[in-house]
Amino acid sequence: MPRTLFIDSTPDIDRVWKRVHGPADIPITVAMGPVSEEEVPGKVAGYDTVINDATYFSEPTLKRCTGLKHIVFLGTGAASFVDLAAAERLGIKVSTIGGYGDTTVAEHAMGLVFAAARHIATMHGIVRGGGWRPMQGMELRGKTLGVVGLGGIGREMARIAGGVGLKVIGYNRSPVSGGGVPIATIDELLAQSDIVSLHLALNEGTRGFLDRARLERTKPGVVIVNTARAGIVDEPALVELLRAGRIGHYATDVFGKEPPSPEEPLLTLDNVTLTAHAGYNTPEAAMTMYRRAIDLAAKGWSTP
Template identity: 50%
Template sequence: MRGLFLDADDTMAAIFARLQRSGDPAVTVNRAARIAPEDLPRLLAGYDFVLDDHSALPTAALAACPALRHVIFLGTGARSYMNPEELAALGITVHTIKGYGDTAVAEHSIALMWAAARGIAAMDRGVRAGGWPRIPGVQLTGKTLGLIGFGGIAAEVARIATGSGMRVLAWNRSPKTAAGVSFVGLDTLLAESDVVSLHLLLTDETRGFLDAGRLARLRPGVILVNTARGALVDEAALIAGLEGGHIGHAALDVFATEPLPADHPLTRLANVTLSAHSGFLTPEANETLLQRALEIARGLCEG
C-alpha cells in the first residue's frame, strides 16, 4: 500500500521522518499549507491511503480518486473537514486519532480561562500601545467550573482545576463518574457555573449545542471557554450575549470559520480572548499524534 501525507508543514514533516522506521508503508510527504479541493484527484492519484492534517476532503473530489481506500485524519474532528458517511459509501474508511493531545488541550483551556479571568490579553494590548490598563480580575479559587462533555480532555481540565481549588461540575450525554467531579443536569451546570468549558465532539446532534436558549440560561457574567469546535456554539447568539454583557468573557480557540476573518465581530469585542486553534500544538502531542497515525498505517498494510 502507498500513502500520502497530504499537508505536512515543516515541523510535522520533520517529526514524521524521525518516527518512520524500516519496513513502514511507503508514505510520500507533500508539504503544503492549503490544498484546493480541485487539486485532490491529481494529488491522490494512485495512493491507497492519505494522512490529512487540516485539509477539506469533499466527497465529490474523493469520488474521483478510485484507488483511495483510507483517510487517516490527524485528530478527532474529522467532520469539520469531510463527511465520513458519504466517504464510506464510496468505500473509503475514515480513521481518527483520539487522546493524543488531551493534556495539551486541557492546559490550553486552563490558560484561556485564567487569561479571561485576569484580562491578560487586554492588558497586554494596552501596555504595548503605551498605556497602563490595570484591569480588575476574577479570583478563580473557590469558583465553579462547568464542563460540558467529559472525555479525556475534560478529565485533564478537571484534574488541574480541582488542584487549584475550584469546584468542578460536569454534564455528559452518557453516565460517568470521576473523583472530585459532581455530575449534574445541564440546566444546573449552566445556572451554577462561573466558568463553562466546552468538550463535546462535533456531530449532527451537537452542532449549535449552545444555542440562544442555552446561552441565556448561563449565569450572568460567565466566562465561556471553547477549545472543542466553533460550530458547537450559535456564534450570532454568543456575540449578542457578549455585547449585552450577559456573557462576561469568551475565551476561544476555535471558530465557525477558520482562519477567523480579520473583520469578524469577535475581533472587535474587548471581552473576548482569541487563539488560533492551537490548543493541541505541542511537540509532545504532535509526536504522539504522528506515532499513532503510523500505527494505523502499519495496521492497514498488515491487515
C-alpha cells in the same frame, strides 16, 4: 501496501514527524500545506491513503478523489474537515486518533481560563501598542467551573482546575463516572458555573449543543472556553450575547473555518481570547499522534 500521502504538513509538524517516521515504517510522501479544496484531487491522485491535519474534504471533493480509500485524520474532530456521511457513502474509511493529548489539551484550556479571567491577551495588545490599561479580572479560587464532556480531556481539566481552587461540576451526555466530579444536568451546570469549559466531540448529536436557549441560561458574565469544536456553539447567538455583555468572555482555540476568514465576527470583539487550534500541539502529544497515524495508515482501509 497502501500508497500514503500526508497532504498538509507544516514546518512545525515536520520537525516532529521526522523523529517519529522511521526506516522500518511504510513509505509516506509528505506534502506541505495548506491545501485548498480545488487542489485536493490533484494532490491525492495516485494515493489511496491520506493523512490529514486540516484540509477540507467536502462531498464534491471526495467524489473527485476517485482512488481514495482511507483518510487518517490527525485528531478526533474529523467531522469539522471531512463530510463523514459522504465518505461512508463513497466507501472511504475515515480513521481518527483520540487520547493522544488529554493532558496537553486540558493544560491549554486552563491557560485560556487564566487568560480570559485576567484579560491577559487584551492587556498584552494594549501594552504592545503603547497603551496602559490595568484591567480588573476574576479571582478563580472558589469560583465554579462547569466541565461539559467528561472524556479524557474533560477529566484532566477537572483535575487541573481542582488544583487551583476552582469548584468543579461536570456534565456528560451519557452516564459516566465523574471521577470525583459532582454530576449536574446541563441546565444546572450552566446556571451555576462562572466558567464553562467545552470538551464534547462534534457529531450530529452535539452540533449546535450550546444553542441560543442554553447560552441564555448561563450566569451573566460567564466565561466560556472552547478547546473542542466551534460547531458545538451557536456562533451567531454567541456573538450577539458577547456584544451585549451578557456573556462576559469567550476563549476559543477552534473556529468554524480554519484559519478564520477576515469576516469572522469573533475577530471584531474585545471580550475574546483566540488561539490557532494549538491545544494539542506539544511535542509529547504530537509524537504519540503521529505514531498512531503511521500505524493506522499501515493497516490500510480494509481492517475493521
